[in-house]
Amino acid sequence: MSILAVMDVTKTFGGLVAVNGVSFNLEEGTITGLIGPNGAGKTTVFNLITGNYRPGNGDILFNGKSVVGLPTHRIAGLGIARTFQTIRLFQNLSILENVLAGCHGRMRSGPVGAMLRTRAVMQEERDGLARALAELDFVGLHQHVEQPARNLSHGNQRLLEVARALAVGPRLLILDEPAGGMNEDETARLMGLISEIRKKGIAILLIEHDMRVVMKICEMIVVLDNGKKIAEGSPEEIKKNPMVIEAYLGTEEDQTDAPSY
Amino acid sequence: MNRRRITFAVVFVVLAVIPFFLNAYWVDVLNSVGLYAILGLSLNLIVGHAGLFNLGHAAFFAVGAYTAAILNTSFGIPILWLLPLSGLAAGLFAVLIARPVIHLRGDYLCIVTIGLGEIVRIALINDVFGITGGANGIFGIARPVLFGFTIRSPQAFYYLIWSFAALTVFLFHRLEHSRFGRALNYLREDETAAEGSGIDTGSYKLVIFGIGAFWAGMAGDIYAAKMTIIAPESFSFWESVLIFTLVILGGAGSIPGVILGAFLIVGLPEIFRDFANARMLVFGAAMMAMMIFRPEGILPAKPRAYRLADVRNLVAKEGTK
Numbered sequence: 362m363s364i365l366a367v368m369d370v371t372k373t374f375g376g377l378v379a380v381n382g383v384s385f386n387l388e389e390g391t392i393t394g395l396i397g398p399n400g401a402g403k404t405t406v407f408n409l410i411t412g413n414y415r416p417g418n419g420d421i422l423f424n425g426k427s428v429v430g431l432p433t434h435r436i437a438g439l440g441i442a443r444t445f446q447t448i449r450l451f452q453n454l455s456i457l458e459n460v461l462a463g464c465h466g467r468m469r470s471g472p473v474g475a476m477l478r479t480r481a482v483m484q485e486e487r488d489g490l491a492r493a494l495a496e497l498d499f500v501g502l503h504q505h506v507e508q509p510a511r512n513l514s515h516g517n518q519r520l521l522e523v524a525r526a527l528a529v530g531p532r533l534l535i536l537d538e539p540a541g542g543m544n545e546d547e548t549a550r551l552m553g554l555i556s557e558i559r560k561k562g563i564a565i566l567l568i569e570h571d572m573r574v575v576m577k578i579c580e581m582i583v584v585l586d587n588g589k590k591i592a593e594g595s596p597e598e599i600k601k602n603p604m605v606i607e608a609y610l611g612t613e614e615d616q617t618d619a620p621s622y
Numbered sequence: 623m624n625r626r627r628i629t630f631a632v633v634f635v636v637l638a639v640i641p642f643f644l645n646a647y648w649v650d651v652l653n654s655v656g657l658y659a660i661l662g663l664s665l666n667l668i669v670g671h672a673g674l675f676n677l678g679h680a681a682f683f684a685v686g687a688y689t690a691a692i693l694n695t696s697f698g699i700p701i702l703w704l705l706p707l708s709g710l711a712a713g714l715f716a717v718l719i720a721r722p723v724i725h726l727r728g729d730y731l732c733i734v735t736i737g738l739g740e741i742v743r744i745a746l747i748n749d750v751f752g753i754t755g756g757a758n759g760i761f762g763i764a765r766p767v768l769f770g771f772t773i774r775s776p777q778a779f780y781y782l783i784w785s786f787a788a789l790t791v792f793l794f795h796r797l798e799h800s801r802f803g804r805a806l807n808y809l810r811e812d813e814t815a816a817e818g819s820g821i822d823t824g825s826y827k828l829v830i831f832g833i834g835a836f837w838a839g840m841a842g843d844i845y846a847a848k849m850t851i852i853a854p855e856s857f858s859f860w861e862s863v864l865i866f867t868l869v870i871l872g873g874a875g876s877i878p879g880v881i882l883g884a885f886l887i888v889g890l891p892e893i894f895r896d897f898a899n900a901r902m903l904v905f906g907a908a909m910m911a912m913m914i915f916r917p918e919g920i921l922p923a924k925p926r927a928y929r930l931a932d933v934r935n936l937v938a939k940e941g942t943k
Contacts, residue, residue, distance in 0.1 A: 413818075434819075434820050434821055437820035449812050450812075451815065452811065453811060454804075454811060455925055458807070462804070462808050462816065463819050465808075465819060465820055466819070468801050472829065474800075475797050475800030475801065486800070487932075506930070525819060526819075528819075529819060
């Protein structure tokens with residue numbers, strides 16, 4: 362069964378059609394890439410899935426249930442976690458607390474419990490901390506976890522976002538250009554990490570401009586251009602698809618702009 | 623950590639014995655400082671922790687004070703019994719009012735709260751529902767009685783107010799260091815990221831408005847008991863500004879900062895009363911300098927500390943789930 366079904370989704374901003382009748386399915390435990398030139402509507406699709414935007418038309422099913430119209434925090438609670446294209450960490454809070462944010466939805470205690478500090482509250486707090494540390498270990502950021510997040514390098518900030526998203530306990534992880542601004546080593550580490558995440562049984566949907574990354578780790582690729590889906594298939598199929606080559610990689614004349622892979 | 627404990631102990635002892643060395647006037651000044659400290663701590667949750675600009679906090683203070691005054695003078699309910707009820711009235715009022723405007727950001731919310739403060743003040747002047755006594759206010763509020771002892775002198779009020787302030791510090795410190803306190807910080811830092819992490823930012827904003835107002839309402843009850851007369855002029859826009867300023871000046875999000883802010887904003891002008899005309903000038907200039915050179919406040923908020931070694935051992939023992 363597909364874990365996510367995007368069905369004929371359309372989103373317009375004023376007169377601009379950002380996403381136009383896009384449909385695709387995501388199978389459980391797979392890695393799917395969403396690619397396309399700048400302005401193709403990739404991030405808009407992400408924002409539609411996570412409830413930041415509401416589609417004007419169409420439906421989005423997660424585990425067979427529609428998530429359209431649900432607030433973002435509810436969708437996260439159902440098991441869809443994400444990272445952002447422009448890093449959105451809680452910059453002034455510690456690395457640890459950033460990951461604790463992800464644990465929030467699995468904890469229950471409220472203001473009264475906090476004031477009374479009951480045993481249950483303290484136990485929950487310890488469990489939350491343990492989980493946050495485990496996620497930090499997983500992405501390899503186990504040192505200096507009480508430093509503010511802003512002190513991290515760009516690449517590590519991206520990893521911290523991944524750790525925060527994982528702490529939500531997602532069944533679907535949405536990564537918006539996770540390798541953006543990363544150097545070769547960091548990108549290689551990230552790719553290893555994404556494979557590890559997949560082994561945990563978490564489905565991954567990712568936007569990425571680095572074609573080496575996309576072609577290597579994705580099982581399925583969906584190509585958008587001007588808000589429309591123009592192709593879908595395995596990396597091999599996508600590489601050969603003439604529509605994709607024309608729309609995304611450029612025609613013969615401007616080969617210089619095309620990324621090599 | 624140790625130095626902090628010593629500082630804490632010294633402050634505690636000084637505050638506990640100081641009424642014995644001061645005359646009634648100065649004890650009364652400290653009572654005002656204490657009340658503003660409580661108000662500041664309650665506003666600090668909203669402004670410092672959740673980052674919601676609220677320049678109408680005096681309205682919640684007023685709702686609490688009037689609830690206590692009306693119920694005390696009309697039905698003779700002891701004023702200290704009304705403490706939770708005053709809080710509840712202010713808290714519910716805040717939640718009701720905030721519900722439609724809470725999604726507004728920064729300056730927009732700020733303007734709405736200014737409007738709210740003015741509406742409440744003017745409603746009180748106009749004797750709304752015929753129970754607020756108009757511009758004259760309500761007088762004849764009974765003195766509080768605690769364990770058969772009537773609280774009357776400034777000294778007695780000092781211990782009532784500062785005990786309540788101490789309780790507030792204790793509870794709010796715990797609140798800050800909890801899942802709830804962190805959630806407030808997340809929504810202050812980045813609402814979109816907080817929502818994406820599964821945090822219901824809308825309800826957290828409402829709840830924190832409610833809790834802040836609840837505490838301001840309880841402060842209102844104590845204020846009514848202390849003054850025995852309350853009138854709309856005590857709940858003007860200027861009061862909201864004072865409370866807001868002491869939070870920002872002392873250190874938004876920092877409990878010691880807010881208390882220091884209350885001493886500086888409420889206490890210092892009394893010390894410089896002799897300079898009469900120049901004092902607001904100096905005060906204003908000092909505040910400008912502060913905002914330029916130390917915008918995070920005099921005692922900025924410290925990051926939370928976690929006992930990670932314990933947790934790491936625990937994890938090593940159990941393995942992760």
